[in-house]
Amino acid sequence: MIPVCPTTALPPGEAIRVEADEPIAVFNVDGEFYAIDDTCTHQDASLADGWLDGCAVECPLHASCFDLRTGKVSGPPAKTPVRTHRVVVADGMVYVRPGVAAEGAA
Amino acid sequence: MSPTIAVVGASLAGLSAARALRDQSYDGRIVVVGDEEHAPYDRPPLSKEFLAGRASLDDIALGAPDDEDLSLEWRLGTTAVGLDPLSRAVLLEDGSEVRADGVVLATGARARRLPGGDGLDGVHVLRSLDDALALREDLALAERLVVIGAGFIGAEVASTARTLGLDVTVVETQPVPLAGPLGTDMGAVCAGLHADHGTRLLVGTGVAALVGTGRVEAVELTDGTRLPADVVVVGIGATPNTEWLAHSGVALGNGVLTDARGATSIPGVVAVGDCAATWSVTAERHVRTEHWTHALEQPATATATLLGTGGPVPTPVPYFWSDQYGARIQFAGSRREGDVARVVEGSCADRSFLVVYERDGHPVAVLGMNQPRLFTRWRRQLRSAVPTPS
Ligand SMILES: Cc1cc2nc3c(=O)[nH]c(=O)nc-3n(C[C@H](O)[C@H](O)[C@H](O)COP(=O)(O)OP(=O)(O)OC[C@H]3O[C@@H](n4cnc5c(N)ncnc54)[C@H](O)[C@@H]3O)c2cc1C
Ligand code: FES
Numbered sequence: 001m002i003p004v005c006p007t008t009a010l011p012p013g014e015a016i017r018v019e020a021d022e023p024i025a026v027f028n029v030d031g032e033f034y035a036i037d038d039t040c041t042h043q044d045a046s047l048a049d050g051w052l053d054g055c056a057v058e059c060p061l062h063a064s065c066f067d068l069r070t071g072k073v074s075g076p077p078a079k080t081p082v083r084t085h086r087v088v089v090a091d092g093m094v095y096v097r098p099g100v101a102a103e104g105a106a
Numbered sequence: 107m108s109p110t111i112a113v114v115g116a117s118l119a120g121l122s123a124a125r126a127l128r129d130q131s132y133d134g135r136i137v138v139v140g141d142e143e144h145a146p147y148d149r150p151p152l153s154k155e156f157l158a159g160r161a162s163l164d165d166i167a168l169g170a171p172d173d174e175d176l177s178l179e180w181r182l183g184t185t186a187v188g189l190d191p192l193s194r195a196v197l198l199e200d201g202s203e204v205r206a207d208g209v210v211l212a213t214g215a216r217a218r219r220l221p222g223g224d225g226l227d228g229v230h231v232l233r234s235l236d237d238a239l240a241l242r243e244d245l246a247l248a249e250r251l252v253v254i255g256a257g258f259i260g261a262e263v264a265s266t267a268r269t270l271g272l273d274v275t276v277v278e279t280q281p282v283p284l285a286g287p288l289g290t291d292m293g294a295v296c297a298g299l300h301a302d303h304g305t306r307l308l309v310g311t312g313v314a315a316l317v318g319t320g321r322v323e324a325v326e327l328t329d330g331t332r333l334p335a336d337v338v339v340v341g342i343g344a345t346p347n348t349e350w351l352a353h354s355g356v357a358l359g360n361g362v363l364t365d366a367r368g369a370t371s372i373p374g375v376v377a378v379g380d381c382a383a384t385w386s387v388t389a390e391r392h393v394r395t396e397h398w399t400h401a402l403e404q405p406a407t408a409t410a411t412l413l414g415t416g417g418p419v420p421t422p423v424p425y426f427w428s429d430q431y432g433a434r435i436q437f438a439g440s441r442r443e444g445d446v447a448r449v450v451e452g453s454c455a456d457r458s459f460l461v462v463y464e465r466d467g468h469p470v471a472v473l474g475m476n477q478p479r480l481f482t483r484w485r486r487q488l489r490s491a492v493p494t495p496s
Contacts, residue, residue, distance in 0.1 A: 043151070043155070044155075045478065046478065048479075049478040049479040049482065050482065051482050051483075051486060058482075060478040060479065060481070060482045061427060061434075061478070062398070062399070062402075063399070076122075076125070076168075076170055076402070077148070077168070077402070079170045079171065
């Protein structure tokens with residue numbers, strides 16, 4: 001498990017990039033935390049820099065949208081989904097388990 | 107018989123039009139005519155990752171797995187040579203034709219060449235996949251590259267060539283590169299990336315001649331300077347591919363003239379992407395936008411026009427990006443001469459900043475270098491601030 005930050009450091013509507021073997025982006029959507037691969041599957045852009053719209057993030061470079069719950073992409077130019085990662089919140093800290101898909105993700 | 111729509115040009119705008127037609131529930135035939143042999147591919151990487159050898163053909167393919175469901179009839183490797191305005195038939199080079207109820211013109215643009223620059227080996231332009239493959243091959247054996255034109259594509263080629271270890275000189279006739287799109291101050295800041303990374307930039311000087319027998323050996327400038335070169339890339343802009351429409355009756359200017367919804371002067375014919383000069387409600391003139399996002403998004407408006415389901419006139423906020431020397435440049439909005447550029451975050455010296463252009467105290471455009479997150483917020487704000495014309 002990788003520690004991300006205290007819950008208070010990631011308020012609703014915000015995102016943070018976590019350096020791992022493959023960087024991970026963690027989002028706070030109205031108090032729920034989600035983690036997906038940070039690098040867009042299209043080209044080289046960091047999804048933590050993207051625009052959060054409900055449970056989706058729009059890539060800051062060419063605007064493909066990824067569902068934070070499933071990793072699915074809404075449409076071109078990206079063609080493949082991102083991986084989701086499980087988020088654990090304990091003692092006021094946010095953690096991610098890289099490589100373990102989020103619960104409910106396809 | 108089911109209706110037919112012909113899409114001419116099989117690149118980003120053409121494919122986006124075909125996808126939009128299906129999205130908009132059109133279930134007739136769609137025939138896509140394209141003169142390149144290749145399936146649709148993405149052009150921006152041709153001066154960036156693909157030229158550097160870091161992206162493969164697969165990586166830059168535009169087609170997605172779902173595109174099978176579009177049931178498109180492809181006519182690749184086929185050049186359209188004319189359009190009959192009455193029957194709306196697209197005439198093909200082999201003498202056959204595609205009769206259609208609706209036509210989408212998406213023939214894009216081609217790289218402008220240097221007058222008299224043809225015929226020497228080692229002299230390249232960069233527009234197509236074949237151009238990129240030929241250039242990549244030549245760069246692999248070269249030591250000295252001269253790039254003519256310090257626009258976005260010229261700057262990106264220079265940057266990629268530096269990562270490949272070449273000695274690079276960029277020649278620009280204007281005193282400040284990119285002053286057109288970015289203004290003088292910010293053009294100068296972006297052009298500063300060349301010096302940061304060991305590329306020589308010569309401004310305010312034209313090219314007198316390309317020197318060499320068989321193969322290029324040097325570029326001679328108007329001030330007499332002679333720049334030795336193994337490879338020369340000419341990046342001096344693009345011309346819309348509209349000659350084939352000369353006798354069609356479609357009104358042409360700097361591109362195919364259309365109204366704000368993409369309609370041309372001929373009923374049932376729309377134009378999209380780099381080949382179209384679309385009426386801009388905000389600028390009050392025809393504007394030929396040569397940006398990727400425009401070619402991706404605008405076709406949906408034009409296909410709705412074709413199907414007769416068009417809604418209100420869209421007022422998109424133009425957007426483009428460029429990657430040079432590891433710096434990500436992003437721009438959104440409409441800048442005019444006289445707009446005031448103000449740094450709102452970071453600093454130009456650090457090559458990490460956000461600049462807002464203001465007109466009468468209101469933000470009209472935004473430029474970011476290595477500031478994607480803040481840029482995205484500003485771009486959004488501009489989008490919501492654009493007045494919707496009644
Ligand atoms: C090297 C390079 C880098 C770029 N980088 C960026 C960038 O970083 N950011 C950005 O915003 N934009 C960038 N662009 C611009 C972007 O790629 C274009 O705006 C986009 O490709 C336009 O799409 P289009 O489909 O309108 O035209 P095109 O991509 O030009 O496609 C037109 C197609 O029609 C075909 N055609 C032409 N005439 C005929 C005919 N008579 N019959 C049949 N087919 C025909 C052409 O061969 C071509 O395949 C770049 C462009 C290039 C070349
Ligand atoms: S890099 Fe994300 S959509 Fe292109």
